[in-house]
Amino acid sequence: MKKKVALLAFIQILMLLFLTSTSQSMLITCSIENENRIETAHRETKLITATSESDPSKGGTLRIGMSYFIIPSSWNPYLDPIVALDRYPMFSCLLRYDENGEIISDLAESWEVSKNELNYTFYLYSNVKWHDGIEFNASDVEYTWEMIMTNPDVNTFWTNYLPLDRIDSINVMKATTIVFVLKQPYGPLLHYLTWVPIIPKHIYGGTKLTMNEANQEPIGTGPFEYADWQPDMNLTLSANKNYFRGSPSLDSLLYRYDIPIEKLADFLLNNTIDLVPENIDPNRLEEIQKIPGITIVTADQLAYHYIGFNLRNPILNYEFRRAVAHAINITRIIECSYLGYAKEAISPIPPILTQWHNPNVITYDYNEALAKEWLSKSGYSGETISIKVGDWDPLKTNASQIIKDYLEVISINVKLEYVTEEEFWDTIFVNHDFDLYIGGWEISEDPDDLYHSFHSDGFTNAWNYSNPTLDQLLEKGRNTTDYNQRKEIYDKAQEIITTDLVNVFTIHQTRINDHNNDFHGLLSTPSTRANSAYILENTYYEPVLSGKGKSPVKIAFIDSQNRITGWNPENGTYVTEIPNSEILEDQNTVKIRSSSGNYTLVVIGTDNGTYSLETISLSLDYKYFDPQQATIRENQTRLYYITVHENGSITVINTIPDLNEDDRVDLYDAVTLLFIYGSTPESSHWNLVADIAYPINKIDLYDAVALLIEYGKKWNSTYYPKPPF
Numbered sequence: 001m002k003k004k005v006a007l008l009a010f011i012q013i014l015m016l017l018f019l020t021s022t023s024q025s026m027l028i029t030c031s032i033e034n035e036n037r038i039e040t041a042h043r044e045t046k047l048i049t050a051t052s053e054s055d056p057s058k059g060g061t062l063r064i065g066m067s068y069f070i071i072p073s074s075w076n077p078y079l080d081p082i083v084a085l086d087r088y089p090m091f092s093c094l095l096r097y098d099e100n101g102e103i104i105s106d107l108a109e110s111w112e113v114s115k116n117e118l119n120y121t122f123y124l125y126s127n128v129k130w131h132d133g134i135e136f137n138a139s140d141v142e143y144t145w146e147m148i149m150t151n152p153d154v155n156t157f158w159t160n161y162l163p164l165d166r167i168d169s170i171n172v173m174k175a176t177t178i179v180f181v182l183k184q185p186y187g188p189l190l191h192y193l194t195w196v197p198i199i200p201k202h203i204y205g206g207t208k209l210t211m212n213e214a215n216q217e218p219i220g221t222g223p224f225e226y227a228d229w230q231p232d233m234n235l236t237l238s239a240n241k242n243y244f245r246g247s248p249s250l251d252s253l254l255y256r257y258d259i260p261i262e263k264l265a266d267f268l269l270n271n272t273i274d275l276v277p278e279n280i281d282p283n284r285l286e287e288i289q290k291i292p293g294i295t296i297v298t299a300d301q302l303a304y305h306y307i308g309f310n311l312r313n314p315i316l317n318y319e320f321r322r323a324v325a326h327a328i329n330i331t332r333i334i335e336c337s338y339l340g341y342a343k344e345a346i347s348p349i350p351p352i353l354t355q356w357h358n359p360n361v362i363t364y365d366y367n368e369a370l371a372k373e374w375l376s377k378s379g380y381s382g383e384t385i386s387i388k389v390g391d392w393d394p395l396k397t398n399a400s401q402i403i404k405d406y407l408e409v410i411s412i413n414v415k416l417e418y419v420t421e422e423e424f425w426d427t428i429f430v431n432h433d434f435d436l437y438i439g440g441w442e443i444s445e446d447p448d449d450l451y452h453s454f455h456s457d458g459f460t461n462a463w464n465y466s467n468p469t470l471d472q473l474l475e476k477g478r479n480t481t482d483y484n485q486r487k488e489i490y491d492k493a494q495e496i497i498t499t500d501l502v503n504v505f506t507i508h509q510t511r512i513n514d515h516n517n518d519f520h521g522l523l524s525t526p527s528t529r530a531n532s533a534y535i536l537e538n539t540y541y542e543p544v545l546s547g548k549g550k551s552p553v554k555i556a557f558i559d560s561q562n563r564i565t566g567w568n569p570e571n572g573t574y575v576t577e578i579p580n581s582e583i584l585e586d587q588n589t590v591k592i593r594s595s596s597g598n599y600t601l602v603v604i605g606t607d608n609g610t611y612s613l614e615t616i617s618l619s620l621d622y623k624y625f626d627p628q629q630a631t632i633r634e635n636q637t638r639l640y641y642i643t644v645h646e647n648g649s650i651t652v653i654n655t656i657p658d659l660n661e662d663d664r665v666d667l668y669d670a671v672t673l674l675f676i677y678g679s680t681p682e683s684s685h686w687n688l689v690a691d692i693a694y695p696i697n698k699i700d701l702y703d704a705v706a707l708l709i710e711y712g713k714k715w716n717s718t719y720y721p722k723p724p725f
Contacts, residue, residue, distance in 0.1 A: 058249055058540070058541075059249075059250070059251050059541060060249075060250050060251055060518075060519070060540075060541025061250065061251055061252045061253065061254055062250055062252075062253050062254070062274050062275060062519055062536070062539065062541070063254045063256065063272070063273045063274045063275070064253060064254065064255045064256070064273065064274070064275045064277060064531055065256050065259050065264050065267050065268065065272075065273035065275065065276050065277075065278075066255050066256060066257050066259070066277075066278070067257075067259055067260060067261035067264060067278060067392075070082060070257075071232055071257045074215045074216075075088075075090075075214075075215060075216060075217070075218040075226065075229070076199070076209070076212070076214070076215040076218065077091060077197050077199070078147070078148065078151075078153075078154045078155060078158060078199070078209065079153065079154075079155055079209065079210065079215060080155065081155050081157040081158065083197075084195065084196070084197050085195075088222075088237075088533070089222045089223050089224045089237065089253070089532075089533035089536050089537065090131075090218055090220040090222045090224060090225060090226060090237060091197030091198065091199070091218075091220040091221070091222050091533075092106050092107050092128075092197065092198060092220065092221045092222050092533070093106045093107065093193060093194055093195065093196055093197055093198065094106060094107050094108040094122055094141065094193045094194075094196070094198070095108060095111075095190060095193045095194045096194050096533075096534055097194055097445060097527040097528065097534070098527070098528070098534065099523055099525040099527060099528045099534070099535075100525070100527070101353075101445050101525075101526060101527040103190050103191070103194060105125075106194075107124055107125060107128060107136070107141070107198060107221065108122040108123065108124055108125075108193075109123050109124065109125045110122075110123045111123065111190075113481075116185075117182075117185040117481055118168075118181060118182045118183075118184070118185065119179055119180070119181055119182075120179065120180040120182070120189065120190075121173075121177065121178075121179045122141075122177070122178050122179075122180070123176060123177055124136075124137070124138055124141070124175075124176040124177065124178065125176070125244055126175075126176050127244045128221050128244045129221070129242050129244070130200050130202075130203075130219050130220070130221055131219045131220060131221070131225040131226070131240060132200075132203075132219050133242070134200065134202055136198075136200075136221050137175040137176065138172040138173070138174065138175055138176060138177060138178040139172055139175075139201050140198050140199070140200055140201045141170070141172075141178050141198055142170050142171075142172050142178060142201075143199075143201035143204070143205055144196065144197075144198045144199050144201075145167070145170050145196070146170065147199075147204065147209070148162065148164065148196070149164050149167070151209050153208070153209040153210050154209070158196075160452075160459035161192075161195075161452065161459065162192055162195075162196070163186055163188070163189065163192060163478075165183075166182050166183055166184065166186045166189075167180060167181070167182060167183070168181045168182060168183045169181045184479060185479055185480060185481055186478060186479070186481075187446075187448070187477065187478055187479070187480055187481045187486055188446040188448040188478065191444065191445060191446035191448070197220065198220075198221065199214075199219075199220070200214075200219055200220075203219055216229065217229075221240075221243075221244075222240065222243075222533055223239070223240050223243045223245070223247075223248045223533060223536065223537035224237035224238065224239060224240055224248065224252070224253055224533075224536065224537075225237060225238055225239075225240045227252065232257060232258065233256070233257060233258050234254060234255065234256055234257065234258075235254075235255040235257070236252060236253070236254050236255075237252060237253040237255075238251065238252045239251055239252060243537070245537065248536065248537050248538075248539070249538075249539065249540035249541065250519075250536070250539055250540065250541060253536065256272075256273055259273070261278065261392055261393070262281070262394060264276045264278060264280065265280055265281060265284040265287075265288060265514070268280075268288070268294065268514055268516075269287070269288065269291055269294075271516075274515055274516040274518075274519055275513070275514075275515040275516070275519065275522060275530060275531065276513055276514050276515070277513055277529050277530050277531035278513075279395075279509065279511055279512050279513075280296075280512045280513070280514055281394060281395065282338060282339040282340075282341045282395075282512060283339065285339075285512070288514060293516060293517045293518070294514055294515070294516065294517065295514065295515055295516075295517050295522075296512065296513075296514050297512075297513045297514070297515070297522065297523070297524045297530065298341065298510050298511065298512050298513075298524075299510070299511045299513075299524040299525050299526060300343075300350065300352040300508065300510060300511070300526050301350070301352075301442070301508060301509055301510065301511045301526060302350060302352065302353065302442060302443050302444060302445065302526050302527070303350070303440060303441060303442040303443060303508065303509060304345045304347075304348050304349075304350060304440070304441060304443070304505055304506075304507070304508055305345065305396070305399075305438070305439065305440045305505075305506045305507045305508075305509060306345070306348070306438075306439050306440075306441070306503040306504060306505045306506055307324065307328075307387075307403065307436055307437070307438060307439075307503060307504040307506065308428075308434075308436065308437050308438075308439050308462060308463050308502075308503055309321055309435075309436055309463055309501075309502065309503070309504075310432060310434050310435055310436070310462075310463055310464065311463050311464045311465055311502070312432065312464050313435055315378075315379075315380060315383055315385070315435075316435065316436075317378055317379070318500075318501060319374050319375070319377040319378035319379075320374075320375065320378040320380055321501040321502075321504065322364070322374040322378075322501060323371045323372070323373075323374035323375035323378060323380075323410060323412075324371075324407065324412075324436075324504055325364035325371075325501060325504045326364055326365070326366065326367045326368075326370045326371035326374060327366075327368065327371035327375075327406050327407055327409065327410045327412075328366065328402075328403055328406045328407070328504070328506070329366040329406060330344045330345075330366065330506055330507065331344070331366070332402060333399045333402050333403070333506060333507060334507060336398070336402060337395050337398040337399040337402060338395055338399075338507065338509060338510075341509065341510040341512060342507040342508060342509045342510055343507065343508045343510070344506075344507060344508075345505035345506055345507050345508050346359075346361055346363050346498065346505060347361050347494045347497065347498055347505060348441070348443065348449075348450060348453070348454075348494070348497065348503070348505065349443065349447060349450075349490070349494060350443075350508040351508070352508075352526050353445065353447075353526075355483075355487070356446075356447045356487070356490055357494075358490070358491040358494040358495065360491075360495075361494050361495050361498040361499075362495070362498050362499050363498075364501075364504070368409060368410065371410045372410050372411075375410055375411070375412065380412070382411075382413055383413065384413045384414070384415050385407075385412055385413060385414055385415070385435045385436060386414075386415050386416075386417050386434060386435045386436070387400060387403070387404065387414060387415070387416050387417065387434075387435065387436045387437060387438065388417050388418075388419055388424075388427060388428065388433075388434040388436070388437040388438070389416055389417070389418050389419070389437070389438045390418070390419060390420075390421060390424050390438070391418040391419060391420055391421075392420070392421045393440075395509075396438050396440065397418065399438065399506070400416055400438050401416070403438070404416055428462050429460060429462045432462060432464070437462075439503075440509070441453065441460075445527060447477065447486070447490040447493075448474075448477065448478060450474060450477075450490065450493055450494075450497070451474045451475075451477075451478065454467075454470060454474065454493070454497055454502065455470070455471050455474045455475075456468075456471050457471075463502055463503070465500070465502040467496060467500060469496065470493060470496045470497065470500075473489050473490075473492055473493045473496070474489075474493060476489055477489040477490055477493070511524055511529075513529075513530050515530065518541055518542065519539055519540070519541055520539065520540055520541075520542055521535065521538050521539040521540060522535060522539055523535055542593050552605060552606045552607035552634075553603050553604060553605055553606060554566070554567030554569070554603075554604045554606055555567060555590060555601065555602065555603055555604070556568065556590065556601075556602045556604070557578060557581070557590050557592055557599050557600070557601055557602075558599065558600040558602060559578050559592075559597060559598070559599055560597065560598045560599075563577035563578045563579075564577050564578070565577055565578040565581040565582075565583065565590050565592065566583060566590045566602070567604060569604050569635075578592055580592065580593040581593070596644050596645055597643075597644055598641075598642070598643050598644075599641075599642045599643075599644075600639055600640070600641055600642070601639070601640040601641075601642055602637060602638075602639060603637065603638040603639075603640070604635075604637055605634050605635055605637070605638075606634065607634050
């Protein structure tokens, strides 16, 4: 015990001297390899500073990277539906999905359905306010739906997708009760109510939808509210302090829109953003995994990729489509383009939707000989077949080249034509200017999505497909609420779609999101993206200081109150005394959750040899301090003094080494450093000896003498090999 007390007392004195020195700019800030990363991090410091010392999980700004081609043209979700579909947390719906794909309450606290399944009564929360302080009530819901049904300025997405023709009336019973009256039962009604954000009647009522100022400065009821918009650059949302479920933990959200999709990973690595909610290129994962402080989250997606055929072209008959289906090795696409982050698709409903997916549909295995046989039956005589591909997704462009190669093996002449995101919709869905195209469609939790793509009148039926039997099934699926009946209907629908080969289904891509470890709760599931309102309202900021030692050392952190977490050499065990800390023994890693503080990192030699060490502060950026293969002897101790500042930056100082092996760190060692390594602050061999004396910006003898005056002639008995002369 005496050994521990003596060690703690000694360290306490060192810490006192160390803390005193910080006000004199005596310390060299922990460096990282990329200087630009340091500059960016300091520039963004104010955005992610915790605001509550008593609760480090309160505060912080989450910076979200959004690729430049999804910039909304208006913040009114009914003029630009991407505002609703990307789930910006400014707005709320009557209902929403949780992370398990279950429909739960949003603005509607509860609901009930009449026996005849025509009346849906919703009981609204009574404590909801709009961001401008006005109380929300049922008339806002009534106004929103009537506006969608009657206003000619509403984007056609809503008028084509929503069951407007099924609604007979919407009746306000009182301020917190509203009833939807249907003309006939409608199975997916609750599902579609999770799509429709409610907008304020007192803002939009009686005005022209396209001219309202709220289109640029929106007012909603969601957990975050509009703060600032820099066109084509940044959107800032601040926490809604009056949110009816309680104010979010985060202070604000910053959306960046000036980032090309292929640069999202770079911005994450350079600490310019904290979250990438879009898919990261799997080719970057190995690089990202090497950076401390980034979490990679994967989840199955409710989406499918496919090859679409324009059935207006008589060349693309069933036999030709069958040849294409057998010609392509989907496994190779998964391995070569998606690096395994995908699963083979056999129908438009992914297996993750177990309640709706039919695993027994007809499938088309890769078979070159069979593909050639079907092609010979098709009447194809060498015509050039164009394949339109979006140029913004490198994974799809890679996959398209693989598809082209396989089709050319069976002697189909293929021309790849790349179109921009802005051109894609008009090219495929309006002008139908394609033979084949590589598509991807995100579906939802309800199989009614099949109606839009495969019914003869479907809004996104770009291929001009029509099958009366399928039309009847899809209509029947809408007209019943019984799960068992609907399951039978949609199983049969999937069988027809795959048999007719209107599409060749290729893959279900795995969603890959990455985020800064300092932000917790950023789940990603098939039903909830990491940037959805449901997730963000529960996300909190809590920085983590961690240290990782590699053999032959053990490590421990000691805080300013002399509490230890890590390896205790006195009794040969791990201890956890610092609050909110943990030890990962298998990784020899200590983690401490703290927004700021002063710590001593103790490195204890367990054998003779070299070691590497990382000390990581994630509150500002993913930077680490690495003393470059330092050498240690068994039972020796090296100390690193660490300050995590309130603004999130980290400062580290290492003890000067004993270079002449006399068991003292003294003037001879300081002069030896100057003699051997020179007097440049950039020299890594100086470790973290500070520039503290005039002239500034030059480490020289004056600094060495000042250090000795400040700290005395024996700071720590450490062994360091004598450098080469």
